[in-house]
Amino acid sequence: MPQNEYIEESIKRHGRRFDYEERKRKRLARDAHSSSAFARKVHGLRAKLHNKKRHAEKIEMKKKIKQHQEKSSKQKDAQAIPEGAIPTYLLDREGQQRAKILSNMIKQKRKEKAGKWTVPLPKVRGIAEDEMFKVIKTGKYRTKQWKRMITKATFVGDGFTRKPPKYERFIRPMALRYKKAHVTHPELKATFHLPIIGVKKNPQSPLYTQLGVMTKGSIIEVNVSELGLVTTSGKVVWGKYAQVTNNPENDGCINAVLLV
Amino acid sequence: MATKGPPIIKGRKIKTNDNSNKQEVVEEENLGSIIAQLITTEGEVTGPPLSLPANVTPEQLELLINQLLNNDEHLPYAFSVDGREIAATLYKDIIQGLKRSTEDVLKIVYQPQAIFKVRAVTRCSSTLTGHSDAILSVSFSPDGTQLATGSGDSTVRIWDINTDTPHYTCSGHNSWVLCISWSPDGKSLASGSMDKTVRLWDPETGKPIGEPLKGHSQWITCLAWEPLHLNPKCNRLASSSKDGTIRIWDTKLRRVLFTISQHTAAITCIKWGGNGLLYSASRDKMIKVWDSTQGKLVRTLEGHGHWVNTMALSTDFVLRTGAIDHTGKKPKDENEAKEWALTRYKAATGNKPERLVSGSDDFTMFIWEPSESKKPIARLTGHQKLVNHASFSPNGNMFASASFDNSVKLWDGLTGRFIASLRGHVGPVYQVCWSSDSRLLISASKDSTLKIWDLKTKKIKIDLPGHLDEVYSVDWSPSGEKVASGGKDRQLKIWRN
Numbered sequence: 001m002p003q004n005e006y007i008e009e010s011i012k013r014h015g016r017r018f019d020y021e022e023r024k025r026k027r028l029a030r031d032a033h034s035s036s037a038f039a040r041k042v043h044g045l046r047a048k049l050h051n052k053k054r055h056a057e058k059i060e061m062k063k064k065i066k067q068h069q070e071k072s073s074k075q076k077d078a079q080a081i082p083e084g085a086i087p088t089y090l091l092d093r094e095g096q097q098r099a100k101i102l103s104n105m106i107k108q109k110r111k112e113k114a115g116k117w118t119v120p121l122p123k124v125r126g127i128a129e130d131e132m133f134k135v136i137k138t139g140k141y142r143t144k145q146w147k148r149m150i151t152k153a154t155f156v157g158d159g160f161t162r163k164p165p166k167y168e169r170f171i172r173p174m175a176l177r178y179k180k181a182h183v184t185h186p187e188l189k190a191t192f193h194l195p196i197i198g199v200k201k202n203p204q205s206p207l208y209t210q211l212g213v214m215t216k217g218s219i220i221e222v223n224v225s226e227l228g229l230v231t232t233s234g235k236v237v238w239g240k241y242a243q244v245t246n247n248p249e250n251d252g253c254i255n256a257v258l259l260v
Numbered sequence: 261m262a263t264k265g266p267p268i269i270k271g272r273k274i275k276t277n278d279n280s281n282k283q284e285v286v287e288e289e290n291l292g293s294i295i296a297q298l299i300t301t302e303g304e305v306t307g308p309p310l311s312l313p314a315n316v317t318p319e320q321l322e323l324l325i326n327q328l329l330n331n332d333e334h335l336p337y338a339f340s341v342d343g344r345e346i347a348a349t350l351y352k353d354i355i356q357g358l359k360r361s362t363e364d365v366l367k368i369v370y371q372p373q374a375i376f377k378v379r380a381v382t383r384c385s386s387t388l389t390g391h392s393d394a395i396l397s398v399s400f401s402p403d404g405t406q407l408a409t410g411s412g413d414s415t416v417r418i419w420d421i422n423t424d425t426p427h428y429t430c431s432g433h434n435s436w437v438l439c440i441s442w443s444p445d446g447k448s449l450a451s452g453s454m455d456k457t458v459r460l461w462d463p464e465t466g467k468p469i470g471e472p473l474k475g476h477s478q479w480i481t482c483l484a485w486e487p488l489h490l491n492p493k494c495n496r497l498a499s500s501s502k503d504g505t506i507r508i509w510d511t512k513l514r515r516v517l518f519t520i521s522q523h524t525a526a527i528t529c530i531k532w533g534g535n536g537l538l539y540s541a542s543r544d545k546m547i548k549v550w551d552s553t554q555g556k557l558v559r560t561l562e563g564h565g566h567w568v569n570t571m572a573l574s575t576d577f578v579l580r581t582g583a584i585d586h587t588g589k590k591p592k593d594e595n596e597a598k599e600w601a602l603t604r605y606k607a608a609t610g611n612k613p614e615r616l617v618s619g620s621d622d623f624t625m626f627i628w629e630p631s632e633s634k635k636p637i638a639r640l641t642g643h644q645k646l647v648n649h650a651s652f653s654p655n656g657n658m659f660a661s662a663s664f665d666n667s668v669k670l671w672d673g674l675t676g677r678f679i680a681s682l683r684g685h686v687g688p689v690y691q692v693c694w695s696s697d698s699r700l701l702i703s704a705s706k707d708s709t710l711k712i713w714d715l716k717t718k719k720i721k722i723d724l725p726g727h728l729d730e731v732y733s734v735d736w737s738p739s740g741e742k743v744a745s746g747g748k749d750r751q752l753k754i755w756r757n
Contacts, residue, residue, distance in 0.1 A: 085394040085412020085436040087732045088481045089569060089648055089690070091502075092526070 119243045120186075120257050124203050124217030127152075132208070136171065147171065153178055153248035155196050155212040155220070170211055178214065181254035183222050183242045196254075197221040197239050218244045220256060291315050291351050296366040298325060301657070301674065302610060309365055314351040321346070325370050336373040341366055343677055347716070371657055374697035376586045378740035380712050381702075381755040384726045385742075386424035388752040390417060395746025397439050397733045401446045403584045404739030406463050407754075408449050409746055410437035416451045417752075418463055421742060424754055428466020432459055438480060443497075444488035444582035445597065448511065450497055452480025458499050460511055473509050475516055478502035484532040486552065488582035489601035492594035498538060498552075500527035506540055508555065518555040522548065529571045533614055534579055534605050535631055541568035547618055549630045559634045566621035570649050574615040574673055577654035577696065578608040581738045586696060588739060608656060615673065617659050619647030625661055627676040638676035642669055649691045653698035658715070660701055664688035668703050668713065680718040684711055693736045693743075702743055704731035710745055710755070726753055 017023075035054075042050050136147035149171040156177050162168060184191045200219040202208035214220060221239045229237040242256035291314035298306045307328040312321075322337050339346045341354045346368070354360050393412030400407050406427075407419045416430040416437055435454035442449055448469060449461045457472035458480055478501050486496040495512040505521040525543035532538055537558060538550040547561040547568055573579065583591045583600035591597035613631045620626075625640040625647055645665035652659040657673045660682075668682040668689055687707030694701055700721065701713040708729055714721040728749035736743050743755040 081393070081412070081414050081435055083393070085396055087396045087690075088438045088479075088528070091438075091479075 119217075119219070119259060121217045121243055121245060124215070127204050127215060132204075132213070133170075149173065150176070150211060150213060151249065152176065153214045153254065155179070155199050155214055157198065157212070172211065176249065178248065178254050181220060181222055181242065181244075181256045183224075183256045183258050185227070185258050185260070187260060192224075192227060194222040194224060194226070197223050200241055214244055214248050214254060216244055216247050219259075220244060220254075222256070222258075224258070292362060294350065294355075294362050294366055295364075296350075296368050298328065298368050298370055301369055301371055302612065306370070312350065314355060314362065315349045317349050318346050321350075321368070321370070333375075335375055337370045338373050340369050340371070343672060343675075343679070371655075374586070374655065374699070376697055376740070378695040378697045378700060378736075379757040380695075380700050380714075380721055381724070381743045381757050382722055383755065383757075384724070384753050385756045386754045387726075388419060388424060388426065388754065389750065390426050390429070391415070391746075391750045391752070393436070394732060394748045394750060395752060396436060398735045398744045398746045398752065399440050399442060400735050400737040400742075400744065401442045401449075401463065402444055402581045402738060403446055403588065403590070404737035404742075406442075406446070407735075407737075407744050408440050408442070408463065409744075409752055410440040410451055411746075411750075412436045414453070414455075416440060416449070416459075416461060418449070418461075418466055419744075419752065421737075421744075421754065428463075430459075430461045430466055430468065432468050432472065433457065435479075439483050441483035441485060441497075442580075443485045443494040444580065444601070445492070445494045446582075447494065450483050450485070450499075450511075452483050452499055454479045456480065456501070458483065458497070458509065469511075470514055473499075473507075473511075473514065473516075475507055475519075476501040476503055476505065478526070481527055482530045484530045484538070486532055487534050487579045487601070487605070489534065489598055489605050490536055492598040492601075496552075498530055498532060500530040500540060502526040504542065504544075506530060506538070506550070508538075508552070520550055520555050522557060525567075528567065528569055531571050531573050531576070531616070532579070533573060533616075533631070534575050534609070535614065537631060539571055539573075539616060539630060541571045541618055543567040545620075547571065547616075547628070547630075559630060561616075561618075561626070561628055561630060561634055561636070563626050563636055563639065564618065564620040564622055564624070566646075568618050568620045569647060570619045572617045572650040572652045572659055574652045574656040574659075575605060575608050576652050577694070577738075578604050584738070586739070615652075615656075617650045617652065617661075617671075617676075619650045619661055619663075621646045623647065623663075625650060625671075625676075627671075640671055640676050640678070642678055642681070643667070645688070648688070651692045651694060653694045653701075654696050655698045657698065660692045660694070660703075662689035662692045662703060666705075668692055668701070670701075670715070670718070682713045682718065682720070684720045684723075685709070687730075690730070690732060691734050693734050695736050696738050696740045702734055702736055704734040704745055704747070706730045708747070708749075710734060710743070724755060727751065 133148040134151055135145050136149050138144045138147050153176045154172040156172055180193055180195050182191050183194045198221045199209055199212045200221050202213050202218045219241050222242050224240045225238050241259045244254055244256050246255040248254045293311045294314050295309050296312050297309045318339050321339050325337055326334055344358055346353045355362060391411040391413050395409050395411045397410040407421050409417050414433045414435055417426060418428040420427040433453040433455055437451050437453050439452045449463050450458055452458050456476045456479055457474050459472045460469040462469050480499050480501050482500045484498045495510055497509045497511050498506055500506045504523040504525055505519055507519050508517045510517050523542040523544055527540050527542045529541040536552050538552040541547045545564045549559040551558050583597040591600055613629050616628045616630050618626050623643045626636040627638050628636050643663040643665055645663050647661050647663050649662040650659055659671050659673050661669050666685045670679040672679055685705040685707055687705050689703050689705045691704045692701060699715055703711050708727045710724040711720055712722040727747050729747055731745050731747035734745040746752045
């Protein structure tokens with residue numbers, strides 16, 4: 001049993017070790033590492049207890065961070081005057097179509113025309129040729145190496161007729177062929193399973209576009225007739241473009257987002 | 261004849277041209293004479309039927325009528341037959357234009373014109389910046405010496421129009437100032453705001469008069485002062501709100517006298533008539549007429565099929581300017597002011613009740629005589645979009661309507677007959693305002709221009725571009741020499757000749 005407050009007494013008398021602060025700082029800096037090492041190692045009941053403790057700590061931490069953020073962030077002024085004053089005779093008329101909206105629409109259209117591919121996924125990962133194609137050795141002695149097998153998902157149209165297999169340069173495996181895609185309408189926030197009409201553009205290379213290769217970021221044309229979209233002139237839209245958002249070769253399905 | 265007649269419909273024009281070729285030969289000789297009877301606008305006969313030469317001009321008729329009425333001074337008059345104005349000669353406009361027989365007795369209506377003339381403003385004399393949000397309302401004081409603007413930056417500014425400089429900034433509101441209104445004696449200024457309060461300001465010092473008047477539960481849409489000839493003290497003010505109520509305030513005692521809450525939707529416009537009636541137009545499609553002493557309902561005017569947006573009284577100009585006429589003389593005290601205002605009001609109405617015009621979202625307008633009956637005089641159709649604003653000419657003979665279909669239309673102030681359509685704006689027309697002599701009209705539009713229309717020719721007179729964005733409000737000073745306009749570009753522009 002310790003007698004009295006002898007540690008405090010000693011500190012008071014002789015002071016701390018000279019490197020006390022230094023060691024403390026270092027221990028603290030090391031803390032994350034040691035606790036993570038412990039968390040990885042621990043199992044059983046101790047793990048359970050440890051996790052519970054960590055959970056409580058984390059909640060505490062988050063709360064504290066939030067409090068600090070509230071303090072530093074500016075509060076919304078209750079007295080603030082809303083922007084964009086309009087006279088009484090225009091109040092409550094917001095629902096009406098205004099010329100501004102119209103001009104915005106024109107601007108939007110122009111923008112679409114100018115940068116045709118202002119799309120949800122503006123950048124794609126470059127895919128090297130050796131990743132895209134697998135070299136198939138042919139010939140009696142397997143010395144010829146002009147045949148390629150495509151290792152990515154492809155779309156092959158209905159009207160496609162194979163060349164004689166002997167002369168077929170690119171093989172598109174049946175297992176990676178797709179006819180339908182899961183297309184999300186970004187405004188309706190709904191997803192539809194729509195038939196693919198074609199591959200409009202593969203940003204990697206025009207060759208891939210031609211081959212119908214669908215990688216992440218490719219633009220595909222899908223059949224949206226069942227969505228019942230209507231053009232401004234009142235006709236039903238048939239085909240619409242969508243951009244592939246996943247890696248079809250990894251996932252086994254095609255997810256795309258409709259370009260509206 | 262250097263003056264041109266009013267525009268004639270195309271098909272007819274060709275015909276008359278054919279005629280005139282033949283007629284010119286005749287004109288050299290003699291067109292014969294026509295029996296004509298001069299009558300006033302009220303239909304009273306003046307003088308005996310006269311045998312006039314057919315090619316008599318309005319100037320000659322003017323000489324004649326001045327003789328008949330024994331006028332000391334030569335006064336200007338306008339002449340019309342069945343609403344068609346005689347612009348060039350009687351023969352050209354009436355016999356040819358209206359295809360009237362020369363054997364009938366023509367009833368020529370004469371209308372006195374303003375004896376002063378307002379020159380059309382032609383240029384922007386200054387662009388005053390200062391407001392930090394759109395200017396929502398612009399208003400000259402009744403004597404035309406002061407100018408106030410209400411803006412979206414929650415301030416009311418009073419400008420010195422002699423030097424075109426800002427005078428006072430009246431801040432106090434917490435939100436957009438939607439409407440401002442000068443008291444008819446020009447001694448105080450009321451402003452209604454989005455923050456549901458009405459405030460009063462002293463235009464001499466720019467200081468608020470007391471605390472805000474609170475009570476409405478929604479924003480203020482319109483303000484109306486009691487006319488000067490009913491109450492020379494000018495201490496009663498009506499305010500209408502989006503919450504569907506009208507409150508009558510005593511501005512001296514600073515309390516609500518009574519509240520009228522029968523409308524079921526937002527009130528868009530109120531007017532305080534010269535015979536003690538209060539008119540309110542609402543979005544519940546009705547116009548109601550109230551007794552302004554007790555707040556009792558007098559009449560309900562029904563007919564509109566959609567929101568009623570605006571109202572105009574035939575006496576609006578007189579009620580606004582109160583005792584001050586074109587000579588600019590100031591009354592000595594309240595009683596004199598009341599007398600002057602009363603004589604001016606009586607002169608303006610004649611022996612007829614005042615007329616009310618209402619414009620609506622159903623693209624039509626109605627003209628009423630609310631003190632007489634609840635039946636409209638006429639329903640005016642023609643606009644292809646909603647009617648946003650209507651305004652009576654100061655002499656009450658005509659009124660103009662501004663619509664979102666880019667046109668301004670002119671109508672007869674007595675019968676509501678269509679006179680002309682003024683086309684030229686390329687955006688919705690927000691407001692119209694008359695010059696005090698009723699000879700010119702200015703319109704403010706969303707297309708960022710102001711246009712001045714000449715009512716003699718029914719054509720555009722001057723186009724005033726300059727604003728950078730929509731023009732929300734325009735006002736022609738009652739003294740006539742200046743026009744102020746403000747809009748979304750936050751600039752107040754003063755225009756003058």
